[in-house]
Amino acid sequence: MKTTELIVQASTNSYTITIGEGIRNQIANYLPKEYSAIWIVTDERVRDLYLSDCLSSLSDHQVYHTVVPRGERTKSIEYFYQLQTEAIKFGLDRDALLIALGGGVIGDLAGFVAATYMRGIDYIQMPTTILAHDSSVGGKVAINHSMGKNLIGSFYQPQAVIYDVETLQTLSEQEVRSGYAELIKEAMISDELTFHSFLKADLAALSLQSLQTHLRTGIQIKAEVVEKDEKEAGIRKYLNLGHTLGHALEAELGYGSLTHGEAVAIGLLFAVHVSEQFFNNELPFRQLKQWMEQNKYPLHLKAIEHQALLAKMKKDKKNKQKQIQMVLLEKIGKPAIRTIGDQAMLDYLHSFERKLVKK
Template sequence: MYQTTVKAQNHSYPVYIGENLRHRTGEYLSKSYSSILIITDETVAPYYLQDVEKSLSQETVFTHVIPAGEQAKSIDTFYQLHTKAIEFGLDRQSLIIALGGGVVGDVAGFAAATFMRGIDFIQMPTTILAHDSSVGGKVAINHEHGKNLIGNFYAPVAVIYDVQTLHTLSDNEIRSGYAELLKEALLADRKLYQSLIMNQLSSLTSQELADKLVRGINIKAGIVEIDERESGIRKCLNLGHTLGHALESILGYGYRTHGELVAIGLLFAFRVSEKTFSMELPYEQLYTWLKSNGYPLNLPYIEPEQILTKMKKDKKTLRSTIQMVLLEDVAKPSLKEISDILLLDYLDDFLEELAQRNQ
């Protein structure tokens, strides 16, 4: 088992990464709780909910299963979780465990952050993508006008990452999570990026993936410790997300996975970076790797003006001017304001390029 610590503003919390951790969940509780509510989704519950329940047999445990998918990050699910917490009699000495991917972690974490003005919660990620969302303390739900617009900064008391749960992931979920690993490497570690891009997803062993997840978590943790509330360098973690989030909102949450659209966002960030800094990034290498590993790089036709409107809903937008995370080089991120006129030109060129290459 690997263990690291993330230093949050109000408290530090451990991150445990290893195999079979779900069978020993009780060992990782830092204190006794009056009751525990495990929140998971319809996909994860049949595989792992019973294991976690059994590991907490000495505790008062309740469970609640929400629908799977990005659509569950809604105000309705959030209200439902509060209703269940009240019905189960949770109090300020209770604990919420978020067992699942990023959606479960976000909505369950936001419920924990707001129930009785905040109770403890633990992240138990079951996807590759959730290695990113489970660390850093950002919890949220979506609004119909934009992703993660309603939320809070609220750190868990622990992250328990049983990598055995990754064996049941679908191919598109593996692609989704790996895109976030690529993002972290592009921000801070050229060697990790080269290592990631040299592997085919179908040939990755569990140990190779675990090693890469540890490195990705450490990159994320290092950035979060410097800027927990996203006032500076943490904004760079949104590399690829300005376009990715806009596409999610336009196409509908669940049309494609978050990471698959972030992958397209990474390609767009490469192109804008090249034009902004008059340099060349390994665009063709990244595009070829994404294509060969099954990432869907085709898009239905969308008016650039519609995408621009959604991009303006991004949390990094200041005074109606879009800020994009760009790269001056691999492992050298930069936050730049881009005018609407330029962005429309860049979007038009990029969408045309994608359409031509995916005919």
């Protein structure tokens, strides 16, 4: 059984990302130290698939577990509070470990609980989706507010990331699409060769080997950026490519109407469209749109009121002085952040909507 290890050097600690097959059955081998107790937080679907394996691999430890509903709506103040209450009832102390077993929602929610319970306990990310390859690395943890995504959160690094790629074999087509949007994003800010190699992926016929290679590449790109800019003061903002419109769509439609990755996919196309207009350059809009269509991404705005989208964009936490800061591309592999005025953004939305329906 082959495993790959990547090291992330954060300001607070360094941690190992382990990628391999079947490693959920060997969690104890990847614990960085001894803990007074271990608490696994997961969702209903992952519980049915993988919780028993994880519990068996930790049979020599005091282990508790909590199961929450699936979906983006769980990243809320209500479930955050519920989990804090559970931790208190279990009697967890500062030497306890929280394991976030699941997708990005579980990682973000449980990570934020770990960051705040008793002013911070250790946690480990155990992603079970492709999408979570992105959110499990870098220490951004958060819950949503009805007025915007991830507005309540913190930077809090995990102690390890344990990524068992076998868990990805049970993902739906929609979940695979969602995850690959973030991989494509990482390729777009990296280089043309990586980007065009990722566009060869047929998501309906992915081999586990190809998937593992793409994940390793995407995580490496993310880790290198995070190491240089842990608190998102500079280049880490480039990882938000596609998220200006993506987050606005999620908030406006209601969390869960589109998956995060599906919303980001539309946002990536929009970012390319705006970049071409802003920089008067030519980018692979057509190739990217064609790849997304072939892989059945929902590419439409559903007649959403543009003013409503603009209002959501203006609540993005990365904005400055109430002006939208958007990640654009001067070319593939050369991202840049530019301020976009309100009227210009509305114009871009109108022209993008027309461009989406063109064949």
